[in-house]
Each structure stands twice: as structure tokens, then as C-alpha cells.
Amino acid sequence: MIRLLILLMVLPVAAAARPVTGLLEKASPLPATIPLQVRAPADMDHAIILTDDQGTPVISGYLRGGAVLRLLVPPGDHRLTVASGPAQDWQGLPDLFGAPAIVLPQPLPFFIDGTRREGQAITLSKKGDGLRITDRQNRVICQNAGWDSTRVVKTLPSGTQFRYVERRLDPRSIPCD
Structure with missing residues (x-):
């Protein structure tokens, strides 16, 4: 009885386990074949979420501070959402870090053109208390x-x-x- 009481007291306080850098969840039925690379500052962790034009999640990844996230994503024009916070504030995919996330206003194109898989490489930098995208380049993989x-x-x-x-x-x- 005492063990159960202690367990119930600890459960609401326990946070979600901190994921490794990589894929969190893939919700799209399309194959993930197009590259996305994200670099971010080392002082915080980041959740990267791509959504379709209706706001439905397509794929998401977790980026530990200072690492580089490399994902293969499904084709389409996807909106990029980035949530950031200290690693100990991670609450899982629905709640993220508990703080507001930034959303890129324009969708990013991910498509296949013949033998080329056209993706994106993004660099995030600090801007005051938040983040901003300081560099965006095409990331292309050729199929030979x-x-x-x-x-x-x-x-x-x-x-x-x-x-x-x-x-x-x-x-x-x-x-x-």
C-alpha cells in the first residue's frame, strides 16, 4: 500500500524521457525518401515537426542541442514548426516543451524531380529569447x-x-x- 502511494505521488511529476536525436513519429503513409537537415544552437533541445497544408502532422524529429538532425521525409509542401526548451522540460510529443513553438510562414517544398530528391537544409540561431532561421539551402540527393x-x-x-x-x-x- 505504501509503495502504491509513493508511486502515485511520483507519477504526475515525472517528465517524458529525453529522446535521442532522430525520428520521433511518422504519420504519413507516403514513403520518407527526401532529405531534411536541421542544425540548431547547443544550449537547448528542439522538436522539429512538419505538417501538411491542413495542419496534420506528417513527420517529427527530436534534435538534442548541438547535434544535427537528418531525416528522410515524405514528398509534399510541408510547414515547419520548431519547439525549443531545456532537455528537462520535454513533456512528449503532444505538449513538447510546454512553451510556444515557432512556425515558418511559408511551406518548404520536398519533391522528386526525375532522379533528384529535392529537400532542405536549415540552420536555426538564437534571436533574443527565441529562434530564427538564419540559413536555408536545398539539400539534393541524386539517384544513380x-x-x-x-x-x-x-x-x-x-x-x-x-x-x-x-x-x-x-x-x-x-x-x-
Whole structure:
């Protein structure tokens, strides 16, 4: 009985565990294939949330102060929301840090153009008590494909040898200009 009482006293005070830098939640059914990179100041942690034009969350990530968040996101024009606060104030995804978040007024485009996956790289900096976006660049990944060939020799039980070249398509993703 005493243990239960102590547990009930501790539960409302306990905060959500601090996540590692990376994906928090993906709500979109579309495949996440387009790059997003976010850099932010080291003194606070940040929650990065992308929403669609109706305000529905698409994907979210957690950025520990001083780290770089790299996510693959679904295609579309997404609004960026950033919530920041001390690591000990993290309350989980719905409540974030308990403080107001900043919302980028214009949606960011994430799309595929032929063999190019066009994403975004963003740098956040301190502005008074809040944050501002000081740099935004396109982050592009090119999808290249090449053939990989292997010579194969097979011997049948009768002793006859078959020789042929086995070809396999080998797709690669590389950063491009």
C-alpha cells in the first residue's frame, strides 16, 4: 500500500524521457525518401515537426542541442514548426516543451524531380529569447544506377560447364549539385 502511494505521488511529476536525436513519429503513409537537415544552437533541445497544408502532422524529429538532425521525409509542401526548451522540460510529443513553438510562414517544398530528391537544409540561431532561421539551402540527393556484372561458371552433373555473365542493377544515392 505504501509503495502504491509513493508511486502515485511520483507519477504526475515525472517528465517524458529525453529522446535521442532522430525520428520521433511518422504519420504519413507516403514513403520518407527526401532529405531534411536541421542544425540548431547547443544550449537547448528542439522538436522539429512538419505538417501538411491542413495542419496534420506528417513527420517529427527530436534534435538534442548541438547535434544535427537528418531525416528522410515524405514528398509534399510541408510547414515547419520548431519547439525549443531545456532537455528537462520535454513533456512528449503532444505538449513538447510546454512553451510556444515557432512556425515558418511559408511551406518548404520536398519533391522528386526525375532522379533528384529535392529537400532542405536549415540552420536555426538564437534571436533574443527565441529562434530564427538564419540559413536555408536545398539539400539534393541524386539517384544513380549502374550495372554490376559477375561471371558465373556452373557445372552440371553430366560434367557440362555453363558460363555466363550475371548482371544486376545497382542503384546508389549520392549528394549532388
